[in-house]
Amino acid sequence: MPMTLNRVSVPVTVDEDACIADKGCTVCVESCPLDLLAIDLLKKKAFMKFDECWYCLPCEKDCPTQAIRVDIPYLLR
Amino acid sequence: MSDMFAEVDVLVIGGGTAGPMAAVKAKEKNPALKVMLLEKANVKRSGAISMGMDGLNNAVIPGHATPEQYVKEITVANDGIVNQKTVMAYAQESFNMINQLDRWGVKFEKDETGDYAVKKVHHIGTYVLPMPEGHHMKKVLYRQLKKARVEITNRYMATRLLLDANGAIAGAMVLDTREGTFGVIRAKSVILCTGAAGRLGLPSSGYLFGTYENPTNAGDGYALAYHAGAELSGIECYQINPLIKDYNGPSCAYVTGPFGGYTANSKGERFIECDYWSGQMMMEFYKELEGGNGPVFLKMDHLAEETIGTIEHILHSNERPSRGRFHEGRHLDYRQGMVEMHISEIGLCSGHSASGVWVDEHAATTVPGLYAAGDLACVPHNYMLGAFVYGQFAGQSAAEYAMSHELPAVDDVQVEAERKRVLAPLSVVDGLPPAQVEYKLRRFVNDYLQPPKVTKKMEIGLDRFAEIRADLDSMSAANPHELMRAMEVHFILDCAEMAAHASLYRTESRWGLYHYRVEHPEKDDADWFCHAQLKKNEAGEMTCFKRPIEPYIVELDDEEKDAYNRLRVVKQAEAA
Numbered sequence: 001m002p003m004t005l006n007r008v009s010v011p012v013t014v015d016e017d018a019c020i021a022d023k024g025c026t027v028c029v030e031s032c033p034l035d036l037l038a039i040d041l042l043k044k045k046a047f048m049k050f051d052e053c054w055y056c057l058p059c060e061k062d063c064p065t066q067a068i069r070v071d072i073p074y075l076l077r
Numbered sequence: 078m079s080d081m082f083a084e085v086d087v088l089v090i091g092g093g094t095a096g097p098m099a100a101v102k103a104k105e106k107n108p109a110l111k112v113m114l115l116e117k118a119n120v121k122r123s124g125a126i127s128m129g130m131d132g133l134n135n136a137v138i139p140g141h142a143t144p145e146q147y148v149k150e151i152t153v154a155n156d157g158i159v160n161q162k163t164v165m166a167y168a169q170e171s172f173n174m175i176n177q178l179d180r181w182g183v184k185f186e187k188d189e190t191g192d193y194a195v196k197k198v199h200h201i202g203t204y205v206l207p208m209p210e211g212h213h214m215k216k217v218l219y220r221q222l223k224k225a226r227v228e229i230t231n232r233y234m235a236t237r238l239l240l241d242a243n244g245a246i247a248g249a250m251v252l253d254t255r256e257g258t259f260g261v262i263r264a265k266s267v268i269l270c271t272g273a274a275g276r277l278g279l280p281s282s283g284y285l286f287g288t289y290e291n292p293t294n295a296g297d298g299y300a301l302a303y304h305a306g307a308e309l310s311g312i313e314c315y316q317i318n319p320l321i322k323d324y325n326g327p328s329c330a331y332v333t334g335p336f337g338g339y340t341a342n343s344k345g346e347r348f349i350e351c352d353y354w355s356g357q358m359m360m361e362f363y364k365e366l367e368g369g370n371g372p373v374f375l376k377m378d379h380l381a382e383e384t385i386g387t388i389e390h391i392l393h394s395n396e397r398p399s400r401g402r403f404h405e406g407r408h409l410d411y412r413q414g415m416v417e418m419h420i421s422e423i424g425l426c427s428g429h430s431a432s433g434v435w436v437d438e439h440a441a442t443t444v445p446g447l448y449a450a451g452d453l454a455c456v457p458h459n460y461m462l463g464a465f466v467y468g469q470f471a472g473q474s475a476a477e478y479a480m481s482h483e484l485p486a487v488d489d490v491q492v493e494a495e496r497k498r499v500l501a502p503l504s505v506v507d508g509l510p511p512a513q514v515e516y517k518l519r520r521f522v523n524d525y526l527q528p529p530k531v532t533k534k535m536e537i538g539l540d541r542f543a544e545i546r547a548d549l550d551s552m553s554a555a556n557p558h559e560l561m562r563a564m565e566v567h568f569i570l571d572c573a574e575m576a577a578h579a580s581l582y583r584t585e586s587r588w589g590l591y592h593y594r595v596e597h598p599e600k601d602d603a604d605w606f607c608h609a610q611l612k613k614n615e616a617g618e619m620t621c622f623k624r625p626i627e628p629y630i631v632e633l634d635d636e637e638k639d640a641y642n643r644l645r646v647v648k649q650a651e652a653a
Contacts, residue, residue, distance in 0.1 A: 032118070075284045075286055
C-alpha cells in the first residue's frame with residue numbers, strides 16, 4: 001500500500017558536544033523504559049529514534065555528562 | 078540469531094514494582110531455586126515507579142489505623158465488591174513491609190521522634206505516608222535483586238504463557254525486543270507482574286504515549302492470563318484518574334491535601350469532601366467538570382510561600398518530575414493561579430480501582446502454577462505498597478509450587494503456533510504500521526467504551542474491534558522495535574474486548590463513574606452484589622459469569638456503608 005514519511009518534532013535533545021557515546025557510553029539507551037533512544041552509527045552520538053516519549057526523565061537524570069534535555073512533547077506543551 | 082531457550086524454576090514476568098519483590102522473596106524462600114526476572118525495558122528504570130514514588134497511599138500503621146479499619150475503608154470505597162480476605166492479608170502485612178523497606182534504605186517521612194509521619198487523605202481512616210525523597214526506589218530494589226542473585230533478563234517481552242497437557246503452567250514464550258527473535262522459557266511456576274493496561278484509552282491530547290500509566294504497560298499480563306485460561310475480575314471497574322489537563326500526572330491532592338490544597342471548581346469553591354481516588358469521587362469530579370461551574374482545578378494559591386516551596390520540591394522531583402517543566406511552559410505558578418484539571422483516559426488497573434486478574438490471598442490465580450501481583454492482580458486499591466506485599470506473597474507461593482513440581486514437558490504445537498504469530502509482521506511487506514492500527518483502536522476505545530457507558534455504543538465498539546482484529550494480520554514491522562509495538566497492539570485489542578464484554582455484562586451502575594451505565598443508572602444489590610468474572614471458555618470465546626462474594630470477615634455498620642456515597646459538599650442552608 002502507498003506510504004509516506006511525516007516529519008515529527010521529538011522531545012529529547014542531545015548535546016552532541018557533551019555526549020560521550022563515541023567512548024562507548026549507552027546509559028540513556030539502557031535507561032529508557034520505552035527503548036526510544038539509539039546511537040547514530042555514523043556520528044557516534046545518542047539520538048531519539050522513535051516518537052513514543054513518556055517524558056519520564058531517566059535518560060536525562062542518568063546521563064553522566066548531562067547531555068540530554070527532555071521537553072514536554074509539543075502536542076502537550 | 079538463534080532462539081533464546083532457558084529452563085528455570087520460577088519465572089517472574091515484569092520487573093517494575095511487584096516483580097523485583099517477588100523474585101527476591103522466591104530466592105529467600107529457597108536460595109537453591111533458579112529465579113529469572115524478565116523485563117521488557119531495563120529493571121533499573123522500569124515500570125510505574127521508574128522515577129520513584131512520592132508516598133504510600135495505603136500504609137496501615139499501628140497507632141494510626143488497624144487492619145480491620147483498612148478493610149472497612151476499601152470495602153466501602155470499592156462499593157462492597159471485595160474479597161475481604163485478600164484485602165486483610167495485605168493490611169496485616171503492610172506495616173512489616175514498610176519496616177522492611179525502611180531497613181533496605183527507602184526514606185519515609187518521619188516526625189521529630191523518628192515515628193512515621195502519617196497524613197489523612199481517605200474518607201474514614203488515616204493511611205498516607207509521604208516519601209519526599211522517594212526518587213531512589215528502583216535503586217533500592219535493584220540492590221536487593223543483586224544481593225539475592227536473581228537472574229535478570231532485560232529487553233524481553235512475554236507474548237503467551239506455555240501450558241502443559243492439564244492446563245497448568247509450563248513456562249512462557251518470549252520476544253527479544255531488540256533482535257526480533259522468538260524464544261521459550263520453561264518454568265515450573267510463573268508470576269505475572271506486568272502492571273496495568275495503561276495504553277487502552279487514548280489521552281484527550283491525542284498523544285499515544287501521554288498516558289497516566291507507564292505506556293510500556295500495554296495490558297500484557299491481562300492478555301497473557303486470559304489466553305492461559307485464567308479468570309479475570311471486575312474488568313468493568315475501569316481506572317479513571319483526575320489529572321492535570323494535558324499532563325499525565327495528578328496535581329496531586331494526596332500530596333497537597335495535607336498541606337491545605339484542595340480540589341475546587343472554577344469559583345474556587347470546594348465541591349468534594351475527600352480527595353481519595355474512588356469511582357464515587359470521580360463521578361462528582363466528572364459532574365463538576367461538565368457542569369456550569371467547571372472545569373475543575375487544584376487550588377493552592379492561598380497557601381504560604383514556605384508551604385508551596387515544600388509542595389513544589391515533592392511534586393517536581395518524584396514520580397512525575399517533568400511536571401514543573403509542564404507548568405513552566407504554560408506559565409503557571411502555584412502561587413498565582415489554580416491548576417486546571419481533567420480526567421484521564423480509561424485503563425485497567427487494580428492498583429487504583431479493581432480491574433484485574435483474579436487472585437486469592439496467596440496471590441494464586443485460577444491456573445495451577447500461575448501467580449499475579451501488583452497493578453494487574455485483582456486486590457482493590459492496592460497501590461505500590463500492595464504491589465510489594467502481594468509480590469512477596471507471590472514469590473513465596475510460586476517458590477513453594479516450584480519445589481513440589483517437576484518441569485512440565487513443552488508442547489511443540491503451542492510453540493510453533495506462537496512463533497508464527499509473533500514473527501508474522503516481519504514478513505509482511507507493505508503492511509499497516511502498528512502505530513496507525515493502535516491509534517485507531519484506542520480512539521474507538523474512547524468513542525465507545527468511555528463512561529457514561531451506553532449499551533448500543535459498546536456493541537458498535539465490539540464490531541469495530543472485530544474489524545481491527547481482521548487487520549492484525551496486515552500489520553507489518555520494519556524493525557524489532559515495531560514488532561514489539563505490533564505485539565502490544567494484540568494485547569490492547571484483547572483488553573478493549575474484555576472491557577466491552579465485562580461492561581455489557583454488569584447491567585447496573587456501580588463504583589460511581591467507573592461503571593456508570595446510562596440505561597441502568599441505579600445500583601442493584603439484589604442481582605449484582607457479586608464479582609463479575611471473565612475468562613476464555615473451552616470454545617475459545619470470551620465469557621462472563623458471576624462469582625459470589627465470600628462472607629465478610631469485617632462487618633460494616635450502615636453509617637460506614639454509605640460514607641463514599643456522600644462525597645459532595647453539602648451547602649449549609651441559608652438562615653431565613
